[in-house]
Structure formats: structure tokens, C-alpha cells
Amino acid sequence: LYFTMLNHNKRSITLNTKHAKGKEVLEKLIKECDVLVENFAPGALDRMGFTWERIQELNPKMIMASIKGFGPGPYEDCKVYENVAQCTGGAASTTGFDDGPPMVTGAQIGDSGSGLHLALGIVTALFQRTMTGRGQRVQTAMQDAVLNLCRVMPRDQ
Structure with missing residues (x-):
């Protein structure tokens, strides 16, 4: 029910890029689409053979949008999920009780917030593409x- 609720009216396919047919389908999609959105573990697309340079060869107008746990820096290769994003982003320090440990919120602000921020980046990149004719990479960090x-506000702490 949860998956159906969140993905109602969406179209999707599953590709196994460890097989030639899966890579072939992904290459065809890259050639024909405007935006590639991915949230694989850091470096996964590169290991599949779809580096940014390869994607640009296939489609120079492609907007490649990524959600990662952290931006460039010492933690950029770490895998992150909601609870880690909330703790490292400071949200856990705003909930809980005075005499207890920090607690993550029930709201999925890391997942939803990342999607919202990435959508803004995608729209901006699409607009810029109308001026330059070129694609670009857009990345949002969950943190x-x-x-x-x-x-x-500090006074509210």
C-alpha cells in the first residue's frame, strides 16, 4: 500500500545493468530523455559504465540529477538513509526530551526535502539549457x- 500510495500514476521499469540488454535499454533512454534522476550509492553509475562523460556522449543536452547523502568532502562516498541525514543535518537535535537523547522526526524530511531541492535544481538546469543548449549535472545532498x-531559532532550543 505504501509503495502504491507514493507512486500512483507513475510509470517505471526495472533494468539490470549488469547485463548487456539492460545497458542497451538505459543507453536508449539516455539518448531520448531530457533528465536522468538517480539516487544510487556514490560511484554506482560510474561502475555501470555510465560516467558523466559517457552520458554526455550519448546526449549532450542531458540533465543528470543525483541525490547523495553528502556533498563534496570527506563523507561524499558514504551511503546515507533518512535517519543518518536527519542526525547529520541537525534535525534530530530539535526533537526528543530534555533528559534524553536526540530523536529523528517521524516526518521524512530528508527524503522529501531532497526531492524538493533536486526538483528546483532540475527546473533551473532545464531553463539554463534553453539558453545554452547544453546539459549539466545537478546534485542535492540529503544532509x-x-x-x-x-x-x-537558537532561542527556541
Whole structure:
């Protein structure tokens, strides 16, 4: 039910890029589509053979949009999920009880916030493409999205 609720009216396919047929289908999609959105583990697309340079060869107008746990820096290769994003982004420090440990919120602000921030980046990249004719990479870090969405005034702490 949860999957159906979140993905109602969406179209999707499953590709196994470890097989030649899966890679062939993905290459065809890259050649024909405007935006590639991915949230694989860091480096996964490169290991599949779909580096940014390869994607640009297939479609120079492609907007490649990625959600990662962290931006460039010492943690950029770490895999991240909602709870980690909330803790590293500071949201967990705004919930819980005075005499207890920080707690993650029930709201999925890391997942939803990252999607919202990435959508803004995609729209901006599409607009810029109308001016330049070129695609570009857009990346959102879950930590940054949480940090933005959990702003709390110091007086409220």
C-alpha cells in the first residue's frame, strides 16, 4: 500500500545493468530523455559504465540529477538513509526530551526535502539549457536538505 500510495500514476521499469540488454535499454533512454534522476550509492553509475562523460556522449543536452547523502568532502562516498541525514543535518537535535537523547522526526524530511531541492535544481538546469543548449549535472545532498528544513531559532532550543 505504501509503495502504491507514493507512486500512483507513475510509470517505471526495472533494468539490470549488469547485463548487456539492460545497458542497451538505459543507453536508449539516455539518448531520448531530457533528465536522468538517480539516487544510487556514490560511484554506482560510474561502475555501470555510465560516467558523466559517457552520458554526455550519448546526449549532450542531458540533465543528470543525483541525490547523495553528502556533498563534496570527506563523507561524499558514504551511503546515507533518512535517519543518518536527519542526525547529520541537525534535525534530530530539535526533537526528543530534555533528559534524553536526540530523536529523528517521524516526518521524512530528508527524503522529501531532497526531492524538493533536486526538483528546483532540475527546473533551473532545464531553463539554463534553453539558453545554452547544453546539459549539466545537478546534485542535492540529503544532509543539506535536512539542514535547510530544520532551521530552528537558537532561542527556541
